[in-house]
Amino acid sequence: MAMGRFLERLGRVYLGVVLAFLYVPILVMAVMSFNQSEFYQLPIRFTTGWYEKLWNNSEILNAAWSSVWIACTTTVIATTLGTAAAIAFFRYEFRGKVILQALLFPPIAIPWLITGTAMLIFFFSIGLGRGAPAVIIGHVALALPYVIVVVTARLRTFDPQLEEAARSLGASSWEVTRSVTLPWIASGIIAGALFAFAVSFDQFVVSYFLAEPGDSTLPVVIYTAIRKGFTPEINAISTIIIVISMSLMLLAARYANFGGER
Amino acid sequence: MSSTLARRDGLRAATMISPAYIWLTVAVFLPLAAMLFFSFLSEAPFGDREWFVTAANYMEFFEKGFYLKLLVRSLTLGLVVTGFCILIGFPCAFVLAKTIKGRWREALFLLVILPFWSNSLVRIFSWAIVLRGNGVIDSVLDLILPFEVSVNLMFSYPAIVIGLVHSYLPYVILTSYLALQAIDDNLIDAARSMGAPRRMILWRIIIPLALPGLIAGAVLIFVPVVGSFMEPRILGGRSGTFFGTVIEDQFVAVFNWPLGAALSFILLGVVLLILAVSSPVLRRAQ
Amino acid sequence: MSINAKWTGCAALATLVLGMGVGAVHADEIRVLNWKGYGTDSDWAVAEFKEKTGHTVVHDYFNSEQEMLTKLRTNPGAYDVVLINSAFTGQALEEGLISPIDTSDISNFADLAPNLGGNPELNVGGKVNGVAWVWGLTSFGVNKDEVSPLPTSIQVLWDDQYTGKVGWRDDALESVQFAALATGQNINDVKDLDAVKSKLETLLPQIKTFWSSENDWNQFFAAGDFLMAPYWSGSAGRSIAKGLPVAFVVPEEGAIGWLDGLSIPATSENREAAREFINYMIDPQFYVKWAESGAPASANAKAAAALPADDFNRATLGDPAVVARVQFMQPVSDETRKTYLELWQELKANAQ
Numbered sequence: 001m002a003m004g005r006f007l008e009r010l011g012r013v014y015l016g017v018v019l020a021f022l023y024v025p026i027l028v029m030a031v032m033s034f035n036q037s038e039f040y041q042l043p044i045r046f047t048t049g050w051y052e053k054l055w056n057n058s059e060i061l062n063a064a065w066s067s068v069w070i071a072c073t074t075t076v077i078a079t080t081l082g083t084a085a086a087i088a089f090f091r092y093e094f095r096g097k098v099i100l101q102a103l104l105f106p107p108i109a110i111p112w113l114i115t116g117t118a119m120l121i122f123f124f125s126i127g128l129g130r131g132a133p134a135v136i137i138g139h140v141a142l143a144l145p146y147v148i149v150v151v152t153a154r155l156r157t158f159d160p161q162l163e164e165a166a167r168s169l170g171a172s173s174w175e176v177t178r179s180v181t182l183p184w185i186a187s188g189i190i191a192g193a194l195f196a197f198a199v200s201f202d203q204f205v206v207s208y209f210l211a212e213p214g215d216s217t218l219p220v221v222i223y224t225a226i227r228k229g230f231t232p233e234i235n236a237i238s239t240i241i242i243v244i245s246m247s248l249m250l251l252a253a254r255y256a257n258f259g260g261e262r
Numbered sequence: 263m264s265s266t267l268a269r270r271d272g273l274r275a276a277t278m279i280s281p282a283y284i285w286l287t288v289a290v291f292l293p294l295a296a297m298l299f300f301s302f303l304s305e306a307p308f309g310d311r312e313w314f315v316t317a318a319n320y321m322e323f324f325e326k327g328f329y330l331k332l333l334v335r336s337l338t339l340g341l342v343v344t345g346f347c348i349l350i351g352f353p354c355a356f357v358l359a360k361t362i363k364g365r366w367r368e369a370l371f372l373l374v375i376l377p378f379w380s381n382s383l384v385r386i387f388s389w390a391i392v393l394r395g396n397g398v399i400d401s402v403l404d405l406i407l408p409f410e411v412s413v414n415l416m417f418s419y420p421a422i423v424i425g426l427v428h429s430y431l432p433y434v435i436l437t438s439y440l441a442l443q444a445i446d447d448n449l450i451d452a453a454r455s456m457g458a459p460r461r462m463i464l465w466r467i468i469i470p471l472a473l474p475g476l477i478a479g480a481v482l483i484f485v486p487v488v489g490s491f492m493e494p495r496i497l498g499g500r501s502g503t504f505f506g507t508v509i510e511d512q513f514v515a516v517f518n519w520p521l522g523a524a525l526s527f528i529l530l531g532v533v534l535l536i537l538a539v540s541s542p543v544l545r546r547a548q
Numbered sequence: 549m550s551i552n553a554k555w556t557g558c559a560a561l562a563t564l565v566l567g568m569g570v571g572a573v574h575a576d577e578i579r580v581l582n583w584k585g586y587g588t589d590s591d592w593a594v595a596e597f598k599e600k601t602g603h604t605v606v607h608d609y610f611n612s613e614q615e616m617l618t619k620l621r622t623n624p625g626a627y628d629v630v631l632i633n634s635a636f637t638g639q640a641l642e643e644g645l646i647s648p649i650d651t652s653d654i655s656n657f658a659d660l661a662p663n664l665g666g667n668p669e670l671n672v673g674g675k676v677n678g679v680a681w682v683w684g685l686t687s688f689g690v691n692k693d694e695v696s697p698l699p700t701s702i703q704v705l706w707d708d709q710y711t712g713k714v715g716w717r718d719d720a721l722e723s724v725q726f727a728a729l730a731t732g733q734n735i736n737d738v739k740d741l742d743a744v745k746s747k748l749e750t751l752l753p754q755i756k757t758f759w760s761s762e763n764d765w766n767q768f769f770a771a772g773d774f775l776m777a778p779y780w781s782g783s784a785g786r787s788i789a790k791g792l793p794v795a796f797v798v799p800e801e802g803a804i805g806w807l808d809g810l811s812i813p814a815t816s817e818n819r820e821a822a823r824e825f826i827n828y829m830i831d832p833q834f835y836v837k838w839a840e841s842g843a844p845a846s847a848n849a850k851a852a853a854a855l856p857a858d859d860f861n862r863a864t865l866g867d868p869a870v871v872a873r874v875q876f877m878q879p880v881s882d883e884t885r886k887t888y889l890e891l892w893q894e895l896k897a898n899a900q
Contacts, residue, residue: 014354025389028391039763042391081285082282088275103286105530115293115294118293130626144286153437153477153478157471157475191436194378224611241379242376246376249373328897496760499758515612
């Protein structure tokens with residue numbers, strides 16, 4: 001038993017090390033937002049000047065706001081459609097299922113630059129103009145495969161007999177979904193939603209080609225700044241976003257029971 | 263009776279699947295189909311350009327040895343990164359799912375995903391600051407070690423691997439966690455009470471049951487890493503030439519969409535082939 | 549938000565005042581397609597232009613010339629002014645993406661340096677398809693604290709002493725042109741491609757890393773990753789202004805000259821406002837202010853003359869001996885680009 005406790009402790013230490021690795025660049029990003037040097041030179045000389053500059057930079061602030069609401073909209077749509085498709089894949093056998101599932105990989109495998117260019121040409125040729133709707137259509141499409149794959153992975157651990165039992169007790173298809181399937185895969189759906197948000201929030205090619213001029217998203221601002229290079233203002237806005245999302249997530253973890261059904 | 267049931271099932275399946283797939287068709291499949299068409303043209307059909315249908319773009323891949331060389335290099339990179347992600351991520355997911363209980367687990371689970379919400383370019387540039395000479399690692403080592411060291415990992419293969427592993431690690435932690443969490447603790451307790459050694463529990467119960475999640479994570483890592491171009495370019499310096507960067511050049515440096523598209527579809531074909539060949543093996547393992 | 553509102557308020561007031569004075573001022577929104585942070589999108593310039601004319605300026609950006617052309621092709625009517633490198637102006641015109649500009653109401657047009665304003669690439673068919681705006685050199689910068697005496701030959705990039713201390717831009721065309729200079733060839737008509745290839749082959753071991761942005765260049769330079777690397781003159785001016793120990797070298801073998809022009813897309817619906825904007829952009833007053841923070845050289849002779857004597861552009865590019873060594877970049881055909889790219893990719897792949 002002592003061995004077990006030792007291993008458990010070792011496991012926690014390990015988890016801590018991995019978390020530290022994950023947060024190295026985030027910390028560096030945050031620290032550099034307080035560093036005077038525009039060229040990210042060490043050693044660090046403290047300043048809050050980049051935050052003051054950011055406060056007056058309406059371009060970055062507007063872009064950050066666009067990114068947030070576009071990512072939220074994308075997350076809701078992609079998670080809903082993706083979960084429905086994943087459940088159908090799990091529940092029903094039909095011809096062409098394997099092909100439909102294999103079709104999820106092209107959008108992931110083909111570099112986004114090429115997919116983005118393809119979307120630009122296609123949307124242009126069918127007369128769908130640039131703007132937020134076009135951007136959202138593109139983001140949802142890129143997020144969908146991730147949602148479907150993640151939710152499907154979670155469903156693989158689900159016993160179909162549970163659904164059958166509920167059905168044999170006279171529950172309708174929708175009731176089965178709502179009261180048996182969805183609660184079981186809730187953590188998978190949340191994970192899928194987090195993926196969808198991440199995909200949209202970080203997606204620059206599609207927004208870059210499809211957003212209305214003068215109304216861009218944060219990744220586009222960062223990407224287009226790359227030739228001249230971006231200033232620590234970008235670090236500052238990224239730090240603010242991470243701090244806000246971290247607080248929201250920790251609050252959510254405090255008050256909602258997700259990520260686990262027990 | 264059974265046929266009407268099947269038909270009703272088919273209808274239900276269709277109503278649940280079609281919204282997602284209609285969306286995908288309009289926004290991704292049709293545009294990519296257009297790209298597939300371009301890949302068989304001699305020129306991108308714009309303005310008054312003369313074009314004809316040809317397989318020359320695909321032939322070029324075989325005629326020029328260096329494309330194949332870079333493709334192999336990219337596939338190797340994909341395997342290395344996926345391997346590291348699994349080795350690092352799976353134990354992490356296990357600790358999270360099986361030894362930590364209550365609110366802490368949810369909080370930690372979210373903390374794992376959060377870095378993922380920051381911008382990838384900003385993340386890569388932050389790694390550059392960490393890895394370069396006179397950078398964070400170098401300075402920290404100089405502080406704690408009594409002798410002078412010079413660490414400069416920047417612009418090397420390891421730098422690319424570190425950057426990519428960092429970017430994709432949350433994928434495998436996430437999907438493994440979801441699968442591990444679904445394993446009934448009673449099953450493990452029962453095996454243990456019957457005297458099964460730890461290693462046997464791991465290989466006979468935990469890994470087989472967690473395999474769907476592990477595989478989903480591995481696929482979600484391997485597939486995009488093979489085509490990646492951002493991380494190699496910025497972190498790899500001179501060793502950052504991969505299949506993805508060569509494709510990117512066809513769109514950015516020259517106006518050669520047909521060749522760029524052909525190379526992308528070759529990449530896609532090879533990736534799908536690898537997945538198809540490995541899926542029976544993986545299914546049997548399950 | 550409140551800042552925006554304040555600006556809008558100011559601008560509205562200014563429009564009103566101007567409107568009463570001048571009569572009917574027609575306020576439009578014009579859309580400009582340019583590199584980010586390349587003069588036209590300076591906050592003060594956009595504000596000043598709005599104050600003067602009432603027109604609002606909105607920007608969209610590109611990250612490579614190919615992207616600029618793609619954006620023009622797929623967004624008819626979306627842009628009113630576009631920045632095009634003179635080597636691409638001909639192609640844009642040929643594809644019908646831009647149309648000739650009536651310069652009669654561009655009052656500053658007459659002040660353009662004749663050799664720049666009259667650049668043949670910008671004036672195909674005897675019509676002005678692009679108004680010469682700024683120009684500069686692609687040569688290389690060295691760390692003057694570490695490298696002395698300052699090199700005078702491009703061969704220094706191949707010097708054993710600096711193996712692993714050279715930065716480079718991962719660009720096929722530029723690499724070929726540098727190798728052409730180093731092998732004594734015309735950058736616009738490379739006769740001996742094999743010599744270029746073997747020259748580049750020996751260059752690769754010299755290279756520490758590739759840089760892709762001005763910021764990269766500054767960071768790598770500041771961190772000591774490289775001691776010398778190809779660079780743009782305008783950017784070098786900015787790096788020097790920021791206090792980096794950069795010396796911009798124009799070697800005896802020559803350097804690559806480029807010229808950026810402002811064009812009006814064929815589908816623009818605000819041509820008059822676009823011309824007003826171009827006129828403002830080539831105005832000496834705008835340029836001198838822009839040059840304070842580091843800018844490429846102006847095509848306007850009066851603007852160039854208005855610079856302070858110690859200005860980087862004036863000191864470096866004002867020297868006739870330097871200008872005589874410059875080879876100006878001419879249009880490059882798609883075929884040539886493909887050949888160069890393939891050569892460069894193969895070299896890099898084999899060096900892995």
